[in-house]
Amino acid sequence: MRRQDDSVRRKALNFEVVYHKFVPIYPLCSPFPTPNSDVNIDFPYPPMIRVTDVAKWYGSIRAVENINFSLAPGEIVGFVGPNGAGKSTVLKMLATYLLPTSGKIIIDGLDVVTHPLSIRRKIGYLSGDTPLYQAMRVDKFLRFCGKARGLSGNILDKKLAWVVDICGLSPHLYKRIDQCSTGFRQRIGVGAALIHDPPILLLDEPTHGFDPLQVLAFRDLIQSLSENRIILFSSHIIHEVAALSDRVLIIHQGNLLADGSIDNLAQKTGQSRDLEAIFAHLVRQQNCGEIAHA
Secondary structure, three states: OOOOOOHHHHHHHHHHHHHHHHOOOOOOOOOOOOOOOOOOOOOOOOOOEEEEEEEEEEOOEEEEEEEEEEEOOOOEEEEEOOOOOOHHHHHHHHOOOOOOOEEEEEEOOEEOOOOHHHHHOOEEEEOOOOOOOOOOEHHHHHHHHHHHOOOOHHHHHHHHHHHHHHOOOHHHOOOEHHHOOHHHHHHHHHHHHHOOOOOEEEEEOOOOOOOHHHHHHHHHHHHHHOOOOEEEEEEOOHHHHHHHOOEEEEEEOOEEEEEEOHHHHHHHHOOOOOHHHHHHHHHHHHHHHHHHOO
């Protein structure tokens, strides 16, 4: 159903509006205490994220529909599709920035609709527009994000030093953010998403503005972080996804066309291990299906 006539959804939506209106801080940096109502779902090998029949509508405009997938710790998952395919919408729903119109998103046993703040404590999220306070110094901004995440004292100092090291921020640590290059600002955004050492990392177009050397350094960073985390990153640059991902989600026109490793997708589609060829084949199939049903 497109209408959200469920009272819990309405209450959650109203709360989200109030929360973002009166707490204008870095996205998902919650200063509020986390409710002690976490309930874990017991699976033999439980995924940490389960997305079931999720749709998002803006009035009469469909953004995404029938989205289904699950993610477990240790996975690097690339979310690939053209601009406007629905990648950012899905990531925003996972990050509790948007509520799904229908379907369910369960993260570590919690529903994004009823437990948004608890979920935010588990997530590091870098949105596509890299929201940073441009007039702040890099070190002060990261410290601010850490405090907003509830860190203080020696723990904050250690996490800050860790983020500066792994993201390579020391060359411009004491510069104002607006004096840094586009690529460096992306690295600051990744650092802000990591400052509380979350088990889930959601990155929307994280290599935007990177030069080739920065792209290679980013791959090393993500691989070094992946052992005990879920890392889901979006891109419309297919070769970046192919180079880094253990698994690929392919989305086009709001529909999830495929989910699997490149080897698995090549076998299913009868294509080579070329992700571009697999993507083109799936898009042609979708377009042919739409023409047939027109």
